[in-house]
Amino acid sequence: MKKVTIYTDGACSGNPGAGGWGAILQYNGHEKEISGGDKLTTNNKMELLAVISALELLKEPCEVDLYSDSKYVIDSITKGWAVGWKARGWKKADKSPAKNIELWERLLNLLETHNVTFHWVKGHADNPYNNRCDELAVSEWKKLK
Helix, strand or coil, X not given: CEEEEEEEXXXXXXXXXXXXXXXXXXXXXXXXXXXXXXXEECHHHHHHHHHHHHHHHCCCCEEEEEEECXXXXXXXXXXXXXXXXXXXXXXXXXXXXXXXXXXHHHHHHHHHXXXXXXXXXXXXXXXXHHHHHHHHHHHHXXXXX
């Protein structure tokens, strides 16, 4: 399997509000930046879309180290919450409905294809790739305001 490193971030001006996401994919000395946005969205949706969009670019099953500052995304996967929500008919442990179901479905499907290891990084700190993803995300929402 090819080994790929991905950095992602999402941002929102207002929550909900205009939002953007950014991602950097690294493979074999090459780097690709991608980004996108939405006029009315949430920060969590943008964090999820950054991860999903990056993984959807991979043309074959890969081994991925994915770095994000989103506890929502990281914990929901690594602690098994999203799988549990799906198993309970998209209900959280407290029986309340899970949010962003269509995005979680997409991500869980991608995780069946790729071997992804999730890594949490502190946002707005000393990781230059995370900071660049934040710049990409912010520039996307600024286009939409």
